[in-house]
Amino acid sequence: MRPPRDKKLSPFRQRDDQLRQGRAAAPTLRTACPTATVVNVTLRFLTPTLPLHADQSFALYPAARAYFSYPCPYGDCDGVFDVSEPAGRTLAREKAQVAGTLTCSGLRSRDGLVRQSCGLRVNYTISSQHESAGAVTPGRRVSGE
Ligand SMILES: [Zn+2]
Numbered sequence: 001m002r003p004p005r006d007k008k009l010s011p012f013r014q015r016d017d018q019l020r021q022g023r024a025a026a027p028t029l030r031t032a033c034p035t036a037t038v039v040n041v042t043l044r045f046l047t048p049t050l051p052l053h054a055d056q057s058f059a060l061y062p063a064a065r066a067y068f069s070y071p072c073p074y075g076d077c078d079g080v081f082d083v084s085e086p087a088g089r090t091l092a093r094e095k096a097q098v099a100g101t102l103t104c105s106g107l108r109s110r111d112g113l114v115r116q117s118c119g120l121r122v123n124y125t126i127s128s129q130h131e132s133a134g135a136v137t138p139g140r141r142v143s144g145e
Helices: 011-025 084-091
Strands: 036-046 056-060 069-071 080-082 097-103 121-130
Touching (some): 011 080, 084 121
Antiparallel strands (some): 069 080
16 A cells, blocks of 8 residues: 655654654653663553554663654554653653553544544553662673563
8 A cells, every 4th residue: 555645744644754753853762861771661552342452562772762652553543642751750760660541632534434533542551770870780781572
């Protein structure tokens, strides 16, 4: 399936552009939080009907952009899950792990239907690991998945 080449952007293209721009503008994790060695984000979608959406998990390392917005997995939804606030709490070391639920505020445009609010819920879990000052083993590695 080829994307349309029209000039006016669809809501999905706009969302993708916003995500891309937001990520490009975000500082790296190393800049945002020099002590963080890895941030793990897990999204578990609570779909009321089939098909289920697979869990998504992301591991951010210091060179990655500290950007915590993820598109709604529905292909016809323009929503974004923004977990930057809870992610900031783990980066600030308020908590090692933060979990919560978000509801998609995007609109879905299915064939033949007026655009409807999405309302997909997601359980998120965010955890971060930090170097503990003075106790860093040289050459220590954090293994990814
Ligand atoms: Zn959605």
